[in-house]
Amino acid sequence: MSKVLIIAExxxxxxxxxxxxxxxxxxxxxGADIDIVVLAVDAAAVAKEAAALAGVKRVLRxxxxxxxxxxxxxxxxxxxxxxxxxxxxxxxxxxxxKDLMPRVAALLGVGQVSDVMTVESAQxxxxxxxxxxxxxxxxxxxxxxxxATIRMASFQPAGGGGHASIEPAQVTAKLPTHTRFVAxxxxxxDRPDLQTATRVVSGGRxxxxxxxxxxxxxxxxxxxxxxxxxxxxxxxGYAANDLQVGQTGKIIAPELYVALGxxxxxxxxxxxxxARTIVAxxxxxxxxxxxxxxxxxxxxxxxxxxxxERLIRAR
Amino acid sequence: xxxxxxxxxxxxxxxxxxxxxxxxxxxxxDGVKMSINPFDEIALEEALRLKERNLAGEVIAVxxxxxxxxxxxxxxxxxxxxxxxxxxxxxxxEPLTAAQVFLKLVQKHQPxxxxxxxxxxxxxxxxxxxxxxxxxxxxxxxxxxxLELDGERAQVTREVDAGLETISIDLPGVxxxxxxxxxxxxxxxxxxxxxxKKPLDIIKLSELGVTPPAAPIRTLxxxxxxxxxxxxxxxxxxxxxxxxxxxxxx
Ligand SMILES: Cc1cc2nc3c(=O)[nH]c(=O)nc-3n(C[C@H](O)[C@H](O)[C@H](O)COP(=O)(O)OP(=O)(O)OC[C@H]3O[C@@H](n4cnc5c(N)ncnc54)[C@H](O)[C@@H]3O)c2cc1C
Ligand SMILES: Nc1ncnc2c1ncn2[C@@H]1O[C@H](COP(=O)(O)O)[C@@H](O)[C@H]1O
Numbered sequence: 049m050s051k052v053l054i055i056a057e058x059x060x061x062x063x064x065x066x067x068x069x070x071x072x073x074x075x076x077x078x079g080a081d082i083d084i085v086v087l088a089v090d091a092a093a094v095a096k097e098a099a100a101l102a103g104v105k106r107v108l109r110x111x112x113x114x115x116x117x118x119x120x121x122x123x124x125x126x127x128x129x130x131x132x133x134x135x136x137x138x139x140x141x142x143x144x145x146k147d148l149m150p151r152v153a154a155l156l157g158v159g160q161v162s163d164v165m166t167v168e169s170a171q172x173x174x175x176x177x178x179x180x181x182x183x184x185x186x187x188x189x190x191x192x193x194x195x196a197t198i199r200m201a202s203f204q205p206a207g208g209g210g211h212a213s214i215e216p217a218q219v220t221a222k223l224p225t226h227t228r229f230v231a232x233x234x235x236x237x238d239r240p241d242l243q244t245a246t247r248v249v250s251g252g253r254x255x256x257x258x259x260x261x262x263x264x265x266x267x268x269x270x271x272x273x274x275x276x277x278x279x280x281x282x283x284x285g286y287a288a289n290d291l292q293v294g295q296t297g298k299i300i301a302p303e304l305y306v307a308l309g310x311x312x313x314x315x316x317x318x319x320x321x322x323a324r325t326i327v328a329x330x331x332x333x334x335x336x337x338x339x340x341x342x343x344x345x346x347x348x349x350x351x352x353x354x355x356x357e358r359l360i361r362a363r
Numbered sequence: 364x365x366x367x368x369x370x371x372x373x374x375x376x377x378x379x380x381x382x383x384x385x386x387x388x389x390x391x392x393d394g395v396k397m398s399i400n401p402f403d404e405i406a407l408e409e410a411l412r413l414k415e416r417n418l419a420g421e422v423i424a425v426x427x428x429x430x431x432x433x434x435x436x437x438x439x440x441x442x443x444x445x446x447x448x449x450x451x452x453x454x455x456x457e458p459l460t461a462a463q464v465f466l467k468l469v470q471k472h473q474p475x476x477x478x479x480x481x482x483x484x485x486x487x488x489x490x491x492x493x494x495x496x497x498x499x500x501x502x503x504x505x506x507x508x509x510l511e512l513d514g515e516r517a518q519v520t521r522e523v524d525a526g527l528e529t530i531s532i533d534l535p536g537v538x539x540x541x542x543x544x545x546x547x548x549x550x551x552x553x554x555x556x557x558x559x560k561k562p563l564d565i566i567k568l569s570e571l572g573v574t575p576p577a578a579p580i581r582t583l584x585x586x587x588x589x590x591x592x593x594x595x596x597x598x599x600x601x602x603x604x605x606x607x608x609x610x611x612x613x
């Protein structure tokens with residue numbers, strides 16, 4: 049029988065919704081037991097949240113002073129040690145999971161399946177390659193542990209109402225001291241989170257300056273939306289790096305995605321393919337973004353966006 | 364001064380619209396433009412800058428792949444790498460095997476730093492650097508947008524979902540590059556001529572003592588992604604709002 053261990057992603061005592069999405073993915077393996085491990089100095093609050101997720105059997109508290117920051121080099125040996133009792137180890141395909149999970153896989157001597165989008169069976173998964181221009185079905189050999197990262201845009205978070213048991217866990221792994229946390233900075237802490245937002249308004253190179261980029265915020269506020277950006281807008285310094293949407297940025301699946309002055313390069317489209325409704329405003333009627341847009345509007349965004357904001361607020 | 368090892372993977376160029384073969388056995392590669400993985404160009408650029416600031420010794424470009432990957436290695440040499448190593452293998456290797464290859468080369472060349480891309484844009488795996496760091500039992504600093512060397516240590520700013528994170532690692536270690544670490548230089552014609560004289564060693568995977576896993580992760584088939592159909596065009600903001608309401612979005 050399958051036993052899945054999910055590595056909880058959390059920050060400042062709060063569970064990241066990515067963990068609940070991993071639970072949904074794990075439920076795709078029929079009859080699997082699902083455990084979540086919380087690595088922290090004090091895991092109590094996060095463990096409680098995790099234990100309430102529907103379908104979870106046990107939540108393990110792995111508490112050590114060294115776990116204050118999610119340093120992959122420090123966490124991986126602990127996860128690898130716990131993983132030996134499981135058939136599957138899942139982490140989210142967020143920067144947290146992408147950093148940690150391959151290190152865990154290598155310590156276990158197995159390959160990793162990145163960005164699982166569907167579970168076909170306990171050993172068989174579908175995942176995107178070539179900026180999601182192809183979807184492959186892969187089969188992991190039955191002999192080893194399956195280590196995978198889970199694509200966030202492909203799963204809904206598991207619901208609440210669960211009553212998992214919460215238990216302490218211990219490992220004997222020797223932890224390295226060669227990696228130290230120094231600092232973090234968040235540019236957009238007061239705005240809706242891009243990865244979980246149901247609506248997103250994104251801007252591209254066309255915005256032409258950081259100052260201009262702010263006109264997006266008015267529209268985003270009117271819609272209750274998070275703000276995103278193309279790589280070109282981030283590279284040019286109009287928007288912060290954590291707003292980049294695409295193959296090498298964030299892959300998102302909002303109900304509504306509004307692309308303003310974004311041409312629709314392959315790498316950008318990879319990030320928005322799962323959006324329910326895509327709206328594109330671009331002055332070039334030939335822009336590739338219109339090939340995927342559900343609603344397209346050809347015109348100058350500097351004229352259209354203020355008008356659109358006014359109409360939405362007046363609604 | 365110790366060298367820097369840099370990964371140079373040969374991949375389908377980022378501008379190509381990749382298509383799945385009708386029989387689902389792979390993607391079309393005939394006549395398709397091949398390039399250095401963009402993240403590896405960034406890795407190489409960073410290594411060259413460190414060398415130019417006298418913070419590193421030789422820059423060694425490493426590719427694991429078919430004989431044709433010599434083209435990408437020649438490009439790397441033209442960019443400024445001092446030497447290149449092709450670990451020749453006909454079938455693509457999985458990241459764990461690539462990491463084992465890099466480990467062998469690390470043991471041979473004793474670099475202070477291995478700089479790889481955060482992901483190869485063909486398989487989009489994003490695993491090799493982290494796996495190498497695990498096998499080597501050394502630090503990893505993934506998704507780097509800033510790298511500062513300070514004697515025995517490196518301070519690395521990382522692009523993470525919540526913004527930026529800075530960590531300090533002891534050297535030697537592994538760094539993987541994000542897009543904003545630098546802008547790779549353009550190659551000048553004389554550099555291409557010079558590159559022809561630089562050493563490019565070819566070794567077989569088996570000669571390195573690395574064997575791909577007996578039971579690898581197998582790719583069973585390739586499929587084209589579900590296509591999104593073209594939607595409606597509206598002519599102004601008012602029509603757009605109406606269309607959104609009609610779809611139940613507003
Ligand atoms: C390895 C690699 C990874 C990458 N990863 C990503 C990624 O994750 N995400 C990403 O987004 N990109 C990524 N890219 C970059 C991608 O290839 C494109 O270069 C980028 O998406 C272009 O951004 P853009 O659409 O804002 O700019 P452009 O392509 O320059 O498009 C600007 C658009 O604005 C329109 N416009 C101009 N003025 C106006 C106006 N006044 N009103 C309305 N429209 C106007 C123009 O018609 C044009 O279509 C990656 C590239 C590489 C090589
Ligand atoms: N076959 C290869 N040849 C050279 N470098 C590689 C190879 N495979 C992976 N790498 C390095 O590892 C990085 C990440 O690759 P991946 O884990 O496949 O996404 C790449 O950007 C390269 O720097």
